[in-house]
Amino acid sequence: xxxxxxxxxxxxxxxxxxxxxxxxxxxxxxxxxxxxxxxxxxxxxxxxxxxxxxxxxxxxxxxxxxxxxxxxxxxxxxxxxxxxxxxxxxxxxxxxxxxxxxxxxxxxxxxxxxxxxxxxxxxxxxxxxxxxxxxxxxxxxxxxxxxxxxxxxxxxxxxxxxxxxxxx
Numbered sequence: 799x800x801x802x803x804x805x806x807x808x809x810x811x812x813x814x815x816x817x818x819x820x821x822x823x824x825x826x827x828x829x830x831x832x833x834x835x836x837x838x839x840x841x842x843x844x845x846x847x848x849x850x851x852x853x854x855x856x857x858x859x860x861x862x863x864x865x866x867x868x869x870x871x872x873x874x875x876x877x878x879x880x881x882x883x884x885x886x887x888x889x890x891x892x893x894x895x896x897x898x899x900x901x902x903x904x905x906x907x908x909x910x911x912x913x914x915x916x917x918x919x920x921x922x923x924x925x926x927x928x929x930x931x932x933x934x935x936x937x938x939x940x941x942x943x944x945x946x947x948x949x950x951x952x953x954x955x956x957x958x959x960x961x962x963x964x965x966x
Contacts, residue, residue, distance in 0.1 A: 819894075825892065825896060830876050834872045834873035834875075834876040834877070835873070839865075842865045846861065877922075881922070899962065905957060917955075918958055
């Protein structure tokens with residue numbers, strides 16, 4: 799977990815990029831939703847088929863809870879794979895590319911490595927889960943929460959920065 803000390807150790811973010819970052823996250827979240835929900839549904843169907851074949855209940859709480867668990871697990875997995883692939887290979891996700899932003903290692907200025915991108919994606923899920931659950935409705939609260947920090951916790955903890963790609 800990123801402490802206040804982690805966040806204060808890094809150079810403050812360029813707050814002029816915040817609006818573009820939020821739009822980029824919305825684009826990426828939409829793509830993850832579009833891919834993650836069908837994967838979660840297929841996972842759910844495979845668990846139901848296993849339940850039917852074995853004759854035993856896979857879950858005692860009912861199919862709806864199983865569906866929610868499968869969907870959330872697939873969304874989390876899709877998010878991590880998505881972020882790691884794009885950040886490692888291109889230095890930005892499609893949303894950030896469209897908004898002319900890049901994610902760089904704060905020490906070197908180059909795109910993050912695989913493990914750094916994976917840790918950043920996992921921390922984003924941990925700290926920024928609101929992007930995936932009620933994104934349009936929680937955006938004003940996320941906006942206030944994020945604007946008050948010198949850097950986003952997932953960037954501070956993993957020593958990454960989001961920069962304007964046009965200035966590079």
